[in-house]
Amino acid sequence: MRNYRFLIAALPLAVMIGLGSMFYERLGKDPSELPSALIGKPVPAFELPGLDDGKGLSADDLRNGPVTVVNVFASWCAPCRIEHPLLTALTKVPGIRIVGMAYKDEPAATRGFLEQLGNPYERIGVDQAGRVAIDWGVYGVPETYLVSTDGQIMWKHVGPLTEDVIRNDMLPLAERLMK
Amino acid sequence: MSGSPGIAEFGHFALILAFCVALVQGIVPLAGAARGHVPSIRLGDHAAVLQFLLVAAAFAALVHAYVTSDFSVLNVFENSHSKKPMLYKVTGVWGNHEGSLLLWALMLTMFGAMVAVFGRNLPETFRARVLSVQGLVGVGFIAFMLFTSNPFARIDPAPLEGNGLNPILQDPGLAFHPPFLYAGYVGISIAFSFAVAALIEGRVPPSWARWVRPWTLAAWAMLTIGITGGSYWAYYELGWGGFWFWDPVENASLMPWLAATALLHSAIVVEKRDTLKSWTILLAIIAFSLSLLGTFLVRSGVLTSVHAFASDPTRGFFILIFLLAVTGGALALYAVRAPALKPGGMFQTVSREGALVLNNLLLATATATVLLGTLYPLILDALGGAKVSVGPPYYNSTFMPLMVPLMVALAIGPLLPWKRGDLLGVLGRLKFIALASAVGGLLVFWLTVDAPLLPVLAFIVAFFLAGSVVVEVLERVQFRKRGVPGALRRLVALPRGAVGMSLAHMGLAVSIFGIAAASGFAEEHLGIMKEGDTVEIAGWSLTFEGVEDVPGPNYTATRGRFEVAGLGPMFPETRRFESPPMETTEAAIHPTILGDLYVVVGEKTGPGHAVRIYWKPFVMWIWAGGLMMAAGGFFSLSDRRLRVGAPVRRAAPRPQAAE
Structure with missing residues (x-):
């Protein structure tokens, strides 16, 4: 009887330890990280005009080329400004190409944004209507994809990039894709 | 800059001192109580008051920085703006992570100081232990601030203008409901400290319940106001006309409220019938743990929520450790000591205490339901499952059905006498009310084309509950025997605790009515x-x-x-x-x-x-009912029997046996 009472009295502690270890496991992981139906699939067919007379962006560009970071951004999006220096830093990583998709943005505003902060993108596709973004399953800006040399979407990040995400998720994967 | 050099540093320094005092308060009285060393025991009172004054000084320093728009303080720069109206400069102090923690700490230490000042009727060693536990909680909180969330951090050079406060926060409703919520969360810490102190002493006398009830009642009433205010704010500010979204942050306030409600009721059983002790102690621990869990969920970023503060894994880690230390420590103590607590006598199922036990079972299940719903996305994700979000349909099919038997128990319970009751007799007294409620519900069902079932059911229980409260009050004032004047005289003379209970129960009926009407018939x-x-x-x-x-x-x-x-x-x-x-x-x-x-x-x-x-x-009825519940709580609190020093002071066993 006494043992039985002790077990019952220890039950709340056991439940708490279980919950606690689960919380510990979840810490530092992003709950807004969404699985994308497109991961492992080839990029959807699309063709976007460039900004002014710059080069545009199309599915063909992604199908043959280096490992590519596709960053969906807009001048009106505050988190895009926050992640911008990280994209600029990424341009210095050898073997990676960074392209941008300007989402629902006036070309003039996009231009102002890049003039102010610098342009890390090798190519920019202007998606003023946001139609291509729908095919890509864009959830909100900023959003970043990693595309392999043969044009497969390998990884996706919703929300601004952080140093942690780049160092721990994106770069290791990019390195594997380069091999 | 306009900033006064030094005031922020003064605040920071006061906070560091408060941390040291909290450490002393957490260790010395506890050790003193174990050894029977009187000066150490008495140190607790002074430390509690001093800790409060120091945290108050730190809080005043932060308010000063906000009022003078001192943007060299990072926290002010990030959350304030010189053009902001003065009211929101002040309320902006707690509209952010660091500042809200400081408000938490302020209230925590204020409650501690209140126990030291007003808790003179507690046995001295017991009070020392309570204050020590409270001090240890304070250590954790202040350390959390000092090490991960310093509200006084400076930036150099100081910016010319602040980043402004989130405009959604520039609203009187949002400015004032969090302090009530925090007061509620923190107030429960007193119940927690009482529970842990009782576990340390290894006994829970009925007087324990009498001591702990006013604190729980005050915290519960504050929490009720906070939740009511938050719900009203969401209603008029978010623009969708909804009043409850089952958002993790809302759930974080609902869970401690449910647990505190259960605690309020089970403490009555401990006081009157000297039983249900182990359960009551556990409830006190769980209620405060749920308050901390809410803080953890909101600030660690493990769940997504519209209300979430900027998340930071370091902070999340710290709160998790703190949560595990507080809850784990208390539950480990519980595991060791609770089996040795003397079980109380058996009692009849049909009796006042039986109804209160049923109330507790249902409230605990409801709490668990909300906890599961809140954590389910997390659990599933941790197990490698899919991403899900748990929404209203889950709660409608789990939480809501629990409320129906709860209301019925609540309607019948107060009419049952202690020890043994006569269910058939009570049902006989309520038969007209029951009949009228059923007819009323059917009338609603019949009048409105395809009325949803749950709201109609809710109408019936709300009518039934309201009717039973009226019956209970009429019987109490002996309306039949004395007529109107005599009954009124008796009503005035009723113990305030009884009136408060009726008021709170009526408030719940009013709220349920409003919820059913606004959600089913909008x-x-x-x-x-x-x-x-x-x-x-x-x-x-x-x-x-x-x-x-x-x-x-x-x-x-x-x-x-x-x-x-x-x-x-x-x-x-x-x-x-x-x-x-x-x-x-x-x-x-x-x-x-x-x-x-x-x-x-x-x-x-x-x-x-x-x-x-x-x-x-009838949407206003939801919040009117909430305020009635809180008013009932405060009214009970003014009951002479709960007031400090009352009633008959039993000679407390002064020299406690050394542990």
């Missing part, structure tokens, strides 16, 4: 309206007369004008703030006792504007 019109268009809804006729731009103090508003037949114009607004850039909706609400007319004007769409118009029947 009408809405969503669409695009052009100038001159007219919409008919629930007997009202609204004509859209266009929009105009209106400048505000730190925003520009697009103000719509609706002419409502028989009422006059209504002006819903959409406000655009500049720093940070953001839009808020200000619904125009015409509140009446029978329901609210709720109008929102949205963005320009084609030839017209997107417009949402709702009729929310």
